[in-house]
Amino acid sequence: MKIRRTPPWGNIPSSEITPEQTYLSRRKFMREALFLAGGALALAACATSGGGGIAQAGQAGPTPEPDTLNTFEQITNFNNYYEFTTDKEGVASEAANFPTSPWQVSVEGMVSKPGVFDIDQIRKQFPAEERIYRLRCVEGWSMVIPWQGFPLAALLRAVEPTSDAKYVKFTTIYDPADMPGQNSPFFPWPYVEGLRLDEAMNDLTILATGLYGKDLLPQNGAPLRLVVPWKYGFKSIKAIVKVELVADQPTSLWMASAPNEYGFYANVNPEVPHPRWSQSSERRIGESGRRPTLKFNGYGDQVAALYAGMDLKANY
Ligand SMILES: Nc1nc2c(c(=O)[nH]1)N[C@H]1C(S)=C(S)[C@@H](COP(=O)(O)O)O[C@H]1N2
Ligand SMILES: [Mo]
Numbered sequence: 001m002k003i004r005r006t007p008p009w010g011n012i013p014s015s016e017i018t019p020e021q022t023y024l025s026r027r028k029f030m031r032e033a034l035f036l037a038g039g040a041l042a043l044a045a046c047a048t049s050g051g052g053g054i055a056q057a058g059q060a061g062p063t064p065e066p067d068t069l070n071t072f073e074q075i076t077n078f079n080n081y082y083e084f085t086t087d088k089e090g091v092a093s094e095a096a097n098f099p100t101s102p103w104q105v106s107v108e109g110m111v112s113k114p115g116v117f118d119i120d121q122i123r124k125q126f127p128a129e130e131r132i133y134r135l136r137c138v139e140g141w142s143m144v145i146p147w148q149g150f151p152l153a154a155l156l157r158a159v160e161p162t163s164d165a166k167y168v169k170f171t172t173i174y175d176p177a178d179m180p181g182q183n184s185p186f187f188p189w190p191y192v193e194g195l196r197l198d199e200a201m202n203d204l205t206i207l208a209t210g211l212y213g214k215d216l217l218p219q220n221g222a223p224l225r226l227v228v229p230w231k232y233g234f235k236s237i238k239a240i241v242k243v244e245l246v247a248d249q250p251t252s253l254w255m256a257s258a259p260n261e262y263g264f265y266a267n268v269n270p271e272v273p274h275p276r277w278s279q280s281s282e283r284r285i286g287e288s289g290r291r292p293t294l295k296f297n298g299y300g301d302q303v304a305a306l307y308a309g310m311d312l313k314a315n316y
């Protein structure tokens with residue numbers, strides 16, 4: 001698989017990332033570091049073993065805790081995917097035989113060129129690049145994941161949204177025969193999510209097809225899932241079969257299920273607590289203790305302008 005390098009502003013700065021040194025042997029670590037980041041990670045890791053992360057040139061304030069890539073093992077065995085089970089460590093086995101091929105994605109609604117895209121065509125037409133992103137679940141845990149994917153903007157441009165299109169609505173496959181959780185009456189299946197069109201067009205927003213250089217496994221949302229790294233993880237909808245350009249704000253599954261707890265925006269924000277718990281800190285999977293949660297999950301430079309003048313407490 002050919003992986004196109006990502007622009008540096010689409011990623012966690014490589015100076016803030018080290019692979020999981022307690023997990024990987026030194027040699028394997030060097031090999032994976034070179035594979036993942038063409039050597040930049042290896043340099044970061046050497047410096048980090050000398051204590052702390054590397055401050056970026058010109059960076060103000062205290063040096064942030066360095067980010068460490070979560071392992072493939074962690075990323076594929078600790079999942080939220082209610083279509084299968086609410087047991088995070090059971091999703092991988094429950095989803096193991098979920099059929100992800102053949103697969104088609106309908107892109108429709110307020111567009112000049114609607115179309116049904118085969119997943120193989122999507123892979124060809126929109127080459128994957130690597131994006132290393134933090135994923136912050138609304139429950140208070142997080143990971144760092146090396147995705148392969150492409151900007152959602154590329155797909156949207158291909159179908160030419162009309163001037164009436166203001167939001168993008170995403171829908172997960174409805175397949176209760178293969179997704180036992182969809183037989184549960186507690187949720188309004190299928191899973192639905194949405195973004196404002198400018199959020200959808202932001203370069204950080206990707207459709208992911210792989211991670212760690214391999215095709216996505218079912219538990220991570222194969223064959224195609226959204227990744228919106230500045231929002232709580234539930235916005236990053238898995239197993240997408242429909243992308244719809246619409247005029248009105250979509251109602252997501254979580255908004256419909258618990259409107260007082262989950263809103264449309266769901267931007268990561270340590271200053272706005274969940275009604276039942278604080279969002280000021282998080283547990284990074286694989287680490288002991290907690291780290292402070294960053295506003296917009298640390299991506300404020302790229303996305304804060306989208307919310308200029310908005311009350312982020314009211315618009316949770
Ligand atoms: N269709 C669907 N998408 C989903 C979910 C889900 O239950 N169903 N869970 C969400 C939540 S809460 C999180 S935190 C992320 C987890 O992604 P991961 O398992 O790949 O880490 O997927 C999101 N996408
Ligand atoms: Mo989540």
